Amino acid sequence: MILLFVILTNINVNGSESFDYRLRDWDEDYIENEFNVNIRKEPFLINFRSLARIPAGTEEYENFFWKSFSSDFEHLEFKVGNYYLTSLNGLLIRAYNNPELNNDKSLYGVHLKIKSKHLNLSGFTGRPRNILYNDYDYRIVNDTTNNLSGINLLGKLKGQKLKLGYLRMKDQGDLSPSAFTELYGSGIEVNYSITNLFLYYIHKGGCRPYLGGEYNGNGINGSLSLYAYPFGLQIFVIYYDSIALGGNQYRYNDPRPINHSEISINRGMDERGLSAIIDYTLSDYYIQGHLSNIQTSDKNKVVEDHYVELEIPLMDYNRLTLNYEYLYEKAFDPHFDMKIENKPGAMMEVSYGNYGIQLEGEFNYIKTDTLNYWEGYGGLSVSRGPVTITGSYRKRSELISYLEDRVRWRKLEVNYRAPNNLTLTAMVGEVKGGLVCSGGVCRWESPFEGVRFTLKKIF
Amino acid sequence: MIFLLLLLSSTPDLEKAPAFTAEKMNGEEFVLDSLKGEGLVILDFWAVLCKPCVRQLEAVNEMIDEFEDTLHYLAINEDNPMFQSRAKNFVKAKKFKFTVLFDKDGEIGRDYSVSDFPTTFFLDDSLNILEIHQGFNVGDEQWLKETIEEYLEKMKE
Numbered sequence: 001m002i003l004l005f006v007i008l009t010n011i012n013v014n015g016s017e018s019f020d021y022r023l024r025d026w027d028e029d030y031i032e033n034e035f036n037v038n039i040r041k042e043p044f045l046i047n048f049r050s051l052a053r054i055p056a057g058t059e060e061y062e063n064f065f066w067k068s069f070s071s072d073f074e075h076l077e078f079k080v081g082n083y084y085l086t087s088l089n090g091l092l093i094r095a096y097n098n099p100e101l102n103n104d105k106s107l108y109g110v111h112l113k114i115k116s117k118h119l120n121l122s123g124f125t126g127r128p129r130n131i132l133y134n135d136y137d138y139r140i141v142n143d144t145t146n147n148l149s150g151i152n153l154l155g156k157l158k159g160q161k162l163k164l165g166y167l168r169m170k171d172q173g174d175l176s177p178s179a180f181t182e183l184y185g186s187g188i189e190v191n192y193s194i195t196n197l198f199l200y201y202i203h204k205g206g207c208r209p210y211l212g213g214e215y216n217g218n219g220i221n222g223s224l225s226l227y228a229y230p231f232g233l234q235i236f237v238i239y240y241d242s243i244a245l246g247g248n249q250y251r252y253n254d255p256r257p258i259n260h261s262e263i264s265i266n267r268g269m270d271e272r273g274l275s276a277i278i279d280y281t282l283s284d285y286y287i288q289g290h291l292s293n294i295q296t297s298d299k300n301k302v303v304e305d306h307y308v309e310l311e312i313p314l315m316d317y318n319r320l321t322l323n324y325e326y327l328y329e330k331a332f333d334p335h336f337d338m339k340i341e342n343k344p345g346a347m348m349e350v351s352y353g354n355y356g357i358q359l360e361g362e363f364n365y366i367k368t369d370t371l372n373y374w375e376g377y378g379g380l381s382v383s384r385g386p387v388t389i390t391g392s393y394r395k396r397s398e399l400i401s402y403l404e405d406r407v408r409w410r411k412l413e414v415n416y417r418a419p420n421n422l423t424l425t426a427m428v429g430e431v432k433g434g435l436v437c438s439g440g441v442c443r444w445e446s447p448f449e450g451v452r453f454t455l456k457k458i459f
Numbered sequence: 460m461i462f463l464l465l466l467l468s469s470t471p472d473l474e475k476a477p478a479f480t481a482e483k484m485n486g487e488e489f490v491l492d493s494l495k496g497e498g499l500v501i502l503d504f505w506a507v508l509c510k511p512c513v514r515q516l517e518a519v520n521e522m523i524d525e526f527e528d529t530l531h532y533l534a535i536n537e538d539n540p541m542f543q544s545r546a547k548n549f550v551k552a553k554k555f556k557f558t559v560l561f562d563k564d565g566e567i568g569r570d571y572s573v574s575d576f577p578t579t580f581f582l583d584d585s586l587n588i589l590e591i592h593q594g595f596n597v598g599d600e601q602w603l604k605e606t607i608e609e610y611l612e613k614m615k616e
Contacts (some may be wrong), residue, residue, distance in 0.1 A: 014588075186479075357597065456593075458578075
């Protein structure tokens with residue numbers, strides 16, 4: 001009993017809880033509750049996470065669960081249950097959670113890592129689970145019969161790294177013994193003086209599921225950074241030819257896009273691209289430019305994204321930020337064959353007595369193959385201590401019925417950081433829907449009108 | 460069971476910060492446990508495109524000289540590995556004087572249940588969590604400075 005007590009009192013528990021209620025269109029309820037707890041007794045850890053939700057316009061709730069048991073000894077780590085994993089910068093595998101898009105990609109299985117000062121060897125096996133949902137839908141889960149297994153080797157010496165990786169995907173529903181896909185990859189990460197080099201290569205080979213016949217793919221993903229204050233330069237290059245692993249809506253390997261808008265044309269099927277980020281600091285002024293071009297091999301699909309931002313310091317911590325984005329899309333947006341966006345924007349942050357004030361504005365002139373229109377946005381945020389009040393207004397020049405059923409969106413939000421790590425947010429108004437891209441995943445967010453309350457607690 | 464564990468977690472005993480090993484700017488490893496007994500520790504989870512995070516880092520950079528030897532400020536970057544290079548450029552350009560660490564696969568962030576940025580953890584010299592703070596608004600510089608001073612004063616007693 002005493003021993004049990006001693007053990008229990010040495011247990012650490014931390015986690016978070018978040019509750020979200022939305023009254024959509026002033027009519028339909030949407031409820032979501034996420035609970036995450038870590039129960040730790042070094043070197044062991046149990047993690048449990050649950051997400052319960054009732055989609056708008058429905059009656060029944062649904063539940064997702066994640067659970068894992070892991071340990072971290074000096075030379076050995078293992079995890080059993082749900083886990084996330086990224087290898088070779090996402091070219092080999094990238095299982096991750098993107099709460100912004102309600103997209104969670106985890107593996108359910110075993111991950112084992114043996115580590116020493118200069119060498120790490122890890123092995124993993126698991127069943128992938130891809131969860132994607134929006135306010136109006138029950139879950140969309142790609143319950144595939146795929147099983148992923150692989151090995152990663154990492155050699156490191158004084159900050160220099162050599163990586164090797166292997167992954168094998170077996171579709172357990174396909175009874176043909178040769179019905180599997182393999183990925184072989186390697187990578188180097190070199191840190192030398194003001195230079196930082198990442199270079200990864202992947203080869204995909206295998207058998208077409210159910211159809212038979214071989215297919216192959218190759219991919220390169222690299223970046224070179226130079227940082228010599230006050231100047232910084234980073235160049236990215238991607239070349240993907242049929243390396244995507246997974247289905248149409250989900251990918252098991254999923255490298256991050258290299259443009260400012262985080263747009264990927266087809267996520268590893270056929271993409272070539274270059275991107276450069278230039279930073280320059282002059283006194284307290286800071287300028288950053290991000291140029292990028294991604295296209296398919298036949299140039300039928302193109303995304304060209306250029307972004308520049310200038311930060312101008314004002315007195316004390318006050319600041320003015322000016323930015324401009326040019327975005328050209330060819331055959332990417334399903335509504336248009338061609339679309340050009342020109343987006344100048346500005347944001348000013350000032351403090352006045354005990355108040356913090358943030359004022360921002362953006363104008364977007366959109367030219368497409370079928371119509372031209374503009375959108376304007378203005379927002380004002382005032383904070384004092386733990387309370388922040390934000391109001392915003394957005395207007396489009398004309399009604400485009402197949403995009404939205406309105407031309408203006410108004411929103412008022414109050415955020416309160418309460419004691420004991422509790423954050424409360426209340427919002428009323430309208431939020432524009434549309435294509436939202438993050439981490440290479442884009443989805444059409446349904447527009448929102450109504451009331452929303454969220455509560456988040458870290459414990 | 461969960462109820463019992465929640466009860467335990469709400470006892471006045473301070474929670475221990477999860478141990479971690481992260482990568483420094485030069486690629487070498489950093490172990491949190493190396494700061495045991497070394498004074499006040501602050502963990503600041505940030506991302507390069509998060510404006511409030513950048514504001515907090517800049518504010519800390521302005522004040523950190525005042526807390527030399529008594530405060531260990533660890534800015535833990537949560538960007539994707541490729542964009543961590545961009546974060547490195549940014550850190551160099553801004554001449555940050557505190558330690559910047561990189562959470563390669565987001566594991567540290569998950570261990571600390573961090574979902575919003577910036578999230579700041581104040582730890583005592585035994586690496587117990589004293590306070591957690593989310594967000595950074597204009598005007599929070601003063602709050603941050605006062606909180607650091609308050610904890611340093613308490614730790615002297």
